[in-house]
Amino acid sequence: MSNATKKTATEARAELKTVKQTPGASKPDAILVVDNVVRDFGGNRAVDVDHLEVQRGVITALIGPNGAGKTTFFNLITGFDQPSSAKKMFGGPSADKAAKWSFNGKLLGNTAAASVAKSGMVRTFQLTKALSRLTVMQNMLLGAKDQRGESFLAAFVKPLWAAQEKANIAKAEDLLKRFKLYEKKEDLAGSLSGGQKKLLEMARALMSDPVMIMLDEPMAGVNPALTQSLLGHIQSLRDEGTTVLFVEHDMHMVRHISDWVVVMAEGRVVAEGPADTVMSDQAVIDAYLGAHHDTDLGDDALLEEGAMDAPKKEKK
Amino acid sequence: MDMWIKVLYDMSANMILPTTAAFAIAAIGLNVHFGFTGLLNMGQAGFMLIGAYGFSVATIAGLPFWAATLVTIAAGTIFALLLGIPTLKLRGDYLAIVTIAAAEIVRMIGRASVLNSVTGGSNGLPGETYRNTFSALSPFPDGKTAFLWFDFDNTGVNGWFIRIVAWSLVVIFAVLVWLLMRSPWGRVIKGIREDEDAVRSLGKNVFAFKMQALIIGGVLGAIGGMFYVLPTSVQPDALGRNMTFLIWTAMLLGGAATIWGPVLGSALFFALRIFIQGTVDILIPDAILNTQQTEQFSWIMVGVALMLLVIFRPQGILGDKKELNFNV
Numbered sequence: 081m082s083n084a085t086k087k088t089a090t091e092a093r094a095e096l097k098t099v100k101q102t103p104g105a106s107k108p109d110a111i112l113v114v115d116n117v118v119r120d121f122g123g124n125r126a127v128d129v130d131h132l133e134v135q136r137g138v139i140t141a142l143i144g145p146n147g148a149g150k151t152t153f154f155n156l157i158t159g160f161d162q163p164s165s166a167k168k169m170f171g172g173p174s175a176d177k178a179a180k181w182s183f184n185g186k187l188l189g190n191t192a193a194a195s196v197a198k199s200g201m202v203r204t205f206q207l208t209k210a211l212s213r214l215t216v217m218q219n220m221l222l223g224a225k226d227q228r229g230e231s232f233l234a235a236f237v238k239p240l241w242a243a244q245e246k247a248n249i250a251k252a253e254d255l256l257k258r259f260k261l262y263e264k265k266e267d268l269a270g271s272l273s274g275g276q277k278k279l280l281e282m283a284r285a286l287m288s289d290p291v292m293i294m295l296d297e298p299m300a301g302v303n304p305a306l307t308q309s310l311l312g313h314i315q316s317l318r319d320e321g322t323t324v325l326f327v328e329h330d331m332h333m334v335r336h337i338s339d340w341v342v343v344m345a346e347g348r349v350v351a352e353g354p355a356d357t358v359m360s361d362q363a364v365i366d367a368y369l370g371a372h373h374d375t376d377l378g379d380d381a382l383l384e385e386g387a388m389d390a391p392k393k394e395k396k
Numbered sequence: 397m398d399m400w401i402k403v404l405y406d407m408s409a410n411m412i413l414p415t416t417a418a419f420a421i422a423a424i425g426l427n428v429h430f431g432f433t434g435l436l437n438m439g440q441a442g443f444m445l446i447g448a449y450g451f452s453v454a455t456i457a458g459l460p461f462w463a464a465t466l467v468t469i470a471a472g473t474i475f476a477l478l479l480g481i482p483t484l485k486l487r488g489d490y491l492a493i494v495t496i497a498a499a500e501i502v503r504m505i506g507r508a509s510v511l512n513s514v515t516g517g518s519n520g521l522p523g524e525t526y527r528n529t530f531s532a533l534s535p536f537p538d539g540k541t542a543f544l545w546f547d548f549d550n551t552g553v554n555g556w557f558i559r560i561v562a563w564s565l566v567v568i569f570a571v572l573v574w575l576l577m578r579s580p581w582g583r584v585i586k587g588i589r590e591d592e593d594a595v596r597s598l599g600k601n602v603f604a605f606k607m608q609a610l611i612i613g614g615v616l617g618a619i620g621g622m623f624y625v626l627p628t629s630v631q632p633d634a635l636g637r638n639m640t641f642l643i644w645t646a647m648l649l650g651g652a653a654t655i656w657g658p659v660l661g662s663a664l665f666f667a668l669r670i671f672i673q674g675t676v677d678i679l680i681p682d683a684i685l686n687t688q689q690t691e692q693f694s695w696i697m698v699g700v701a702l703m704l705l706v707i708f709r710p711q712g713i714l715g716d717k718k719e720l721n722f723n724v
Contacts, residue, residue: 160593197599209594211587221580222587223598229580230600232608236575245580281594288599 089319092137093339101353101361104131111136111292111323112201114181116173117156118165119149119347126152127163128347134292139314139324141334141355144344145368150327151206153344154296157181158203159193166190184291198225200291206300206327208277212270216261219269219280220252221245223287252287259283259313275302282313293317295326299333311337331359331368343367403674405545407667412546414554416666417562418444418623423647423658424569425616431652432577433609434589436492439479440617441639442499445632446471447618448625449506453514455526461533464526465622472618475502476611484606499640506632521630523553530626531557554627562623566659569616574655576612585609586653645702651712660713665698672697 095108110133119127127149134140142150155161156179163179166189173179181188183201197203211219227248228234229241256262259279264272269280278298285293298314299307315337318324328334334341334355341358343351345367351358358364410416422444429435450471454464479498483491505511507518515521534557536550549555576582584605587595596602621635628634642665650661673694677687685693711717 158597160596192601193593193596194599194601197597202599203597205594205597209591209597211590211594213590214583214586218583218586222583222595222600225599227580230584232576232581235579235581236572238575238579241580284598 088321089137092135096135096138096340096354099135099340101351101357103349103352105133105352107133107135109136110134112157112181112183112325114157115179116165116177117153117163117179117181119152119156119161120164125347127156129153129344129349132342132349134323134325135340136323137318137321138339139318139326139337140340140342141338142325142327142342142344143329143331143334144350146329147346148329148344148367149347150329150344151296154203154294154327157183157188157196158201158294159188159191159196162190197288200288201294202285202288202290202292203294204278204281204285204296204298206296208274208281210269210272210277210280212268214269215266216256216269216272216280217249217252217265219284220256220265220287221248223284224248224251225288248287252283255283255286260309275306278302278310279306279313282310286317290322292323292325295324297327297329299328299330307333335359399674399678403671403678406674407670409546410666410670411663412559412563413666414558414562414627415624416662417559417566418620418626419643419646419666420566420620420659420662421562421569421623422617422620423643423650423662424566424573425613425620426643426647427652427654427658428573428609428613428616431647431654431657432582432589433585433606433613434488435484435606435610435613436488437495437610437613438492438640439495439497439499440613440643441635441637442495442502443472443475443614443617444621444624444639445499445502445506445635446475447621448630448635449502449515450618451622452521452526452625452630455529456521461529464529465619468618468622469615472615473611475618476614477607479614480607480610484603484610496637496640500637503632503636506630515632516630518632520632521625523625523627523629527553527626533557558623558627565619565623569619570655570659577655581605641702642698645698645705648702648705648710648712651715654712654714654716657712657714664713668701669694669698 092109099105099107112134114129114132117127117129118125142153144150152161156163165173165177165179167173167175167178179189183196183199186199188196188199211222214222227241228244234240253262253265256265259282261276261279261283264276269277272280278301282295282298295314298310302310311333314324314326318339338355341352341355342349343358343361343364345363350363350367351361353361422440425443426437426440429437429440447468450468451464454467455461459467475498479491479494483494506515509517511517531551534551536557538550540547540549541556548559551557577585584595584600587600588602588605592602624635646661646665647658648661649665650659651657673690676685676690676693680690705712
């Protein structure tokens with residue numbers, strides 16, 4: 081079985097080779113298709129994505145400098161925020177301009193966060209949300225889907241949910257072993273270190289067997305050794321058939337593991353393509369380093385009026 | 397010496413009062429709200445008053461006991477729904493504001509003179525107008541029974557029958573809450589207390605879970621209110637803001653988020669107040685504090701106790717200190 085899924089992961093990656101490297105390029109097997117998602121905060125347009133597709137079965141990295149709108153975009157598609165361009169009962173944008181996104185062939189506009197997660201798109205948070213006063217194991221069990229014991233009346237009668245609970249515990253133990261948290265399973269989640277909380281959050285998200293996992297800066301604040309193992313986990317997720325979309329602002333982190341990179345700047349998708357080529361894209365370099373990144377800021381000559389434009393002229 | 401024995405007797409008698417049991421039921425309900433779900437309900441007395449009116453008005457209208465009990469439960473449910481629909485999608489503080497206001501609205505409506513014929517206005521409803529359907533259920537013969545140093549009527553207004561029923565209900569409700577909290581349902585509820593968004597991201601309908609918790613705690617409050625007025629009378633002002641804060645004190649004293657905390661807290665709360673009142677009465681001469689003033693003094697001490705409790709032992713008597721260390 082693992083051979084078969086590995087093949088599809090490789091196939092999915094192979095398919096990407098044929099994709100045009102332009103913002104909003106269409107993918108051969110898109111799992112997530114986003115159209116016209118706009119989010120304004122007052123006069124500030126934080127997110128303005130016309131069209132974006134995410135290929136199934138690969139690791140897509142969403143990168144961009146601080147304030148590019150990556151997390152806001154995440155919140156919008158996972159139902160934690162509503163786009164300003166959403167369809168409204170009165171007024172609002174016309175049907176073809178309204179925000180619209182589909183996941184796994186299912187339209188998701190105006191869907192509550194819980195329903196988004198139920199449909200198989202599970203996210204983690206930039207600031208980890210471990211449930212501090214629950215044990216690590218309880219945190220894990222919360223992630224399991226369709227629990228009978230979560231309905232109010234069934235909760236009173238243990239035999240109705242005991243078997244399912246047992247299976248979930250076994251699954252959680254497997255995942256905890258994989259993420260090296262097994263020894264901590266009876267500790268309160270609040271007592272874990274920051275990096276361990278990141279691992280726990282990821283493991284918890286995996287309890288629901290997501291079709292697509294959305295990781296919001298999984299590497300932020302994690303030491304290099306743990307980063308390496310996190311990257312390993314993300315890769316093995318892909319090899320098992322899960323689609324991964326993750327946000328990161330450190331370009332070098334994503335270089336090794338991502339199959340496709342989408343670059344956002346000032347709310348827009350400015351470039352996309354495989355990691356090695358996209359990083360030499362002029363738009364990306366401008367976004368990250370500014371258009372004058374070649375200029376030596378220690379040069380006294382720059383203090384003079386018009387000096388910033390001078391180097392360009394010289395080059396010409 | 398006799399005076400000290402009287403204080404001890406009063407303490408023990410107060411601990412087993414039916415009103416103490418009613419108070420404990422309401423505290424169990426508040427614990428479901430605050431201790432387990434993290435809902436800041438500052439109007440538990442409102443739920444009690446709704447339940448008290450539900451039972452008494454329905455009985456006076458001619459309904460039998462069980463039907464009137466159903467009315468009580470329905471009243472608590474509807475009140476919880478009305479409060480929850482607009483507020484549970486907002487942050488926790490809003491629920492606190494809305495519940496305290498709603499409880500006051502219920503009290504004000506109850507004492508409005510327009511409704512004199514239904515609620516008795518500010519005079520309330522005397523107990524004998526609605527108590528009989530309950531007393532009629534008593535399987536005990538007439539007369540008195542002595543047990544330990546207590547000697548009460550079997551069935552009367554303040555007798556053994558209502559004590560036994562009320563305290564049995566306390567135990568039943570505590571066990572039901574225990575059953576709920578060890579289940580996956582309880583796990584989601586506690587997860588919501590820790591971080592709503594995290595639970596939402598795991599595909600749980602947070603609003604529905606919070607609503608269920610609000611209704612359960614509210615219905616417990618309503619039943620508590622019903623048993624609070626059975627041995628006494630319906631007085632809207634007796635179930636006002638004071639009552640809410642006393643329930644909070646009792647719950648925090650016993651330990652929020654524990655099963656038996658609210659029960660222990662309620663019993664201890666009344667005993668301690670009597671202890672303070674009795675001790676002060678004995679030790680301080682009347683010239684400085686007379687008997688009426690000692691009672692006021694004991695209520696002041698309740699307020700001081702609540703402050704000291706929250707500062708020095710926020711987990712209460714039965715709570716686990718460890719669980720608070722990570723409470724950021």
